[in-house]
Amino acid sequence: MEQGHVSPLVGPDARPESEVFRTVCGICSGTCGIRFTIEDGVLHSVEGDDNHPVSNGHLCPKGQALTEVVTARDRLKHPMRKTAYGWERVSWNQAFYLLTQNLRLIKQNYGPEALAVHVGHAGVGKEFPGYAERFCNLYGTPNFSTCGSHCFESKAMANVITYGAMPIADYENSRCIVLWGKNPASSTPSLVEQIVKARENGCALVVIDPRETPLAKKADLHLQIRPGTDGALALGMLHVILNHGLYNNEFVREWTTGFEKLFDCVAPYTPKAVEGITWIPAAKIRQAAHLYGSSKPACISQGVALELNTNGFQALRAVAILQAVTGNLDVPGGAIFLDDPRLSDLRLTNPDSKREAIGAKEYPLFHASSGHAQANLYARAILEGKPYPLRGLLVAGSNP
Ligand code: SF4
Incomplete structure (x- = not known):
């Protein structure tokens, strides 16, 4: 049986038969077409989708290894908390409670700019970085950054500054x-x-x-x-x-x-x-x-x-x-030049940040062009408190 939508990979709804689903690989912005097979409720194999109009059945080595990504022994499957004795599993409710408590404490004790939010390559071409940036606007921190701190953004800037677009x-x-x-x-x-x-x-x-x-x-x-x-x-x-x-x-x-x-x-x-x-x-x-x-x-x-x-x-x-x-x-x-269809900009037009983003002084062109903090300077903020201390870092889709 072949279907055109994504179903749960495992779980009570999984049926004891072989099913093929068509979707796209989400590892990078290429979004190559994939077909994956579920057997007895378990992901069995992934292959390129010959009918995908752009990727035509091709997958890079990362896409070819998707089965290993899903079944990897150390894959994170539930919230974990670090303790003095190592990592321990916590429920989602506990995780959200701990997260919100700590976010509140950071804001109260050090100010909202003491939190930085970093989104990595997994967010490129997707919408969740927009929500993360909006969260920063609401929280009051100017320190939202992406992997553009060390890749792509310089290319986009060079092209845009020279002739207006990428x-x-x-x-x-x-x-x-x-x-x-x-x-x-x-x-x-x-x-x-x-x-x-x-x-x-x-x-x-x-x-x-x-x-x-x-x-x-x-x-x-x-x-x-x-x-x-x-x-x-x-x-x-x-x-x-x-x-x-x-x-x-x-x-x-x-x-x-x-x-x-x-x-x-x-x-x-x-x-x-x-x-x-x-x-x-x-x-x-x-x-x-x-x-x-x-x-x-x-x-x-x-x-x-x-x-x-x-x-x-x-x-x-x-x-x-x-x-x-x-x-x-x-x-x-x-x-x-291609049109880039996107959802509306989710950023607030008037975010309530009292301080400049980290890196805004050192890299004014980067900051003016992207509106983001420069993540390569976070380590200095954490270790030396310059230009001010960072006390919390939320990381999504990245391994800094
Ligand atoms: S198969 Fe490779 S190139 Fe295609 S989306 Fe996945 S990671 Fe990107």
């Missing part, structure tokens, strides 16, 4: 795909199918990655970059593109400001100089710039590896400029 790469219609710090064979297998299709239609492939990934082996060009030097490579490619007239005149004239100054910015980043920084041979840098600059349209897939460096924001700004001046913005096969 695009995605349109692989299928592209003539040249640049996978920059991204390995979809491991992280998003459904994208590999799109890349393979584009390749069959004659699309070139450039992989920028220190590792020889499966796609790097098949690429036209593999730039084995020294980690953390992506910004220099982007400036080096811009140097070649600008000095060889490979930019899109019409786009530059209609849509850019300060383009002339870009020549000065990239002047020091000759391929030879960039070779010294990135350890990529100058000839390959020239080749990549010509391939990307002369293929119409071309797209760059901005991977997680770019944003996880301390200079990630500036590197991604340079990549964003690269996409723009070559006229690959908002065109099929280039960097395209």
Whole structure:
């Protein structure tokens, strides 16, 4: 029997027969389609759903291991409380009582900002972070944070600040795909199918990655970059593109400001100089710039590896400029902008917070753009009381 909705995995309602259910994997924002089989009320197996319109039956290793996630011996199945003698099981009523008591005490004794709420990757693309943020607004703490403190947010900021929105790469219609710090064979297998299709239609492939990934082996060009030097490579490619007239005149004239100054910015980043920084041979840098600059349209897939460096924001700004001046913005096969259907913003418009969020001073652009606290500074607040002490941390869907 096959059904299109999710039923209880185990419990009194489970029937002693084999049933297949269709749903999506919730581990990351990819939401790949899955089919899972229940036998005698127990999760038996998980496989990719061939009929899912986007993932087409593909699952990454995490999705393939979903059965193990559900049946893992140390999986948390009920509330636990830490005591002097170890962890002990408590009822949900006890758990809620303890939680509300402690939240009340923290607020009374130290002020609401002494509580921080952190939501991890499990919340990406889902709605529960919105409720968590609304809870912070009501409680009175400005310290709501997400995994964006150390990933993705720098990429979103760089793209939004450069041209107003965060695009995605349109692989299928592209003539040249640049996978920059991204390995979809491991992280998003459904994208590999799109890349393979584009390749069959004659699309070139450039992989920028220190590792020889499966796609790097098949690429036209593999730039084995020294980690953390992506910004220099982007400036080096811009140097070649600008000095060889490979930019899109019409786009530059209609849509850019300060383009002339870009020549000065990239002047020091000759391929030879960039070779010294990135350890990529100058000839390959020239080749990549010509391939990307002369293929119409071309797209760059901005991977997680770019944003996880301390200079990630500036590197991604340079990549964003690269996409723009070559006229690959908002065109099929280039960097395209999609509508992001979402529920209403759940944040209160006038939250009652007396103090600034942790990190607002140190990272004003990050704070202004996301409205969030910077979770990487929580440890300092807990251990040193700076800028003020944190006395409670609620963590959802994360393992900080
Ligand atoms: S990419 Fe992997 S973890 Fe993410 S939704 Fe798909 S199967 Fe799940």
